[in-house]
Amino acid sequence: MNTNFFNQIQQLDFTGVLQLNISKGVENNLIVSVILNNEQCGDSAKNLIPPLIFNATPQEFDEGFFQQITAPVKTVSGLMVDMEAFMKQMEAVKMQSEMEKQKAEKVKKEKEAKDKKYKDSMAKVDELEKEGKFREAWMKVPDIADFPEKADEIRKRKTSLSNKFATPNLFGAMEEATPKPPQVAEVTADYPIDETGEDEEETEY
Numbered sequence: 001m002n003t004n005f006f007n008q009i010q011q012l013d014f015t016g017v018l019q020l021n022i023s024k025g026v027e028n029n030l031i032v033s034v035i036l037n038n039e040q041c042g043d044s045a046k047n048l049i050p051p052l053i054f055n056a057t058p059q060e061f062d063e064g065f066f067q068q069i070t071a072p073v074k075t076v077s078g079l080m081v082d083m084e085a086f087m088k089q090m091e092a093v094k095m096q097s098e099m100e101k102q103k104a105e106k107v108k109k110e111k112e113a114k115d116k117k118y119k120d121s122m123a124k125v126d127e128l129e130k131e132g133k134f135r136e137a138w139m140k141v142p143d144i145a146d147f148p149e150k151a152d153e154i155r156k157r158k159t160s161l162s163n164k165f166a167t168p169n170l171f172g173a174m175e176e177a178t179p180k181p182p183q184v185a186e187v188t189a190d191y192p193i194d195e196t197g198e199d200e201e202e203t204e205y
Contacts, residue, residue: 008066014077031055036076041084134164
């Protein structure tokens with residue numbers, strides 16, 4: 001006897017394993033349960049989907065079995081596929097969340113390490129300043145490029161320290177030595193002084 005049973009199974013739209021359980025009932029009826037299982041679906045909620053159970057005569061099964069199961073099998077199959085897609089999306093979200101958490105933790109640790117480095121550097125600056133080593137303290141002040149968020153504080157600290165040590169003025173105008181004119185000694189001739197105050201008279205002969 002030729003049947004097209006498996007051809008009709010092939011035409012069903014489903015993903016997974018279709019299980020048919022057939023048992024004999026009363027009055028020559030058959031009890032057929034249809035269960036669709038998709039191992040790719042990781043959602044345990046799939047186990048809550050009940051099987052399709054039919055109780056009919058062999059003739060009734062021949063006439064309308066596939067018409068009865070086509071739509072439900074397609075619906076259940078689509079549901080399981082959607083559940084699997086949902087589970088994959090949830091897993092992706094979980095992984096992304098874990099990555100974001102790790103990223104945030106990394107940023108937090110880097111910030112803590114950076115803050116510690118800044119505090120240690122400024123503590124060294126304070127120590128040198130107390131010792132009166134202002135120039136060395138100025139050189140130990142952290143670089144603004146490394147701590148841009150502390151720019152104002154760093155500038156103020158450097159200015160305060162630079163005011164405490166003498167900085168040579170490389171651009172100051174140099175005073176030119178102006179040559180002084182040579183002093184000329186005043187020479188005074190010594191002449192005999194007539195103490196009597198009388199002029200000599202010329203005698204004519």
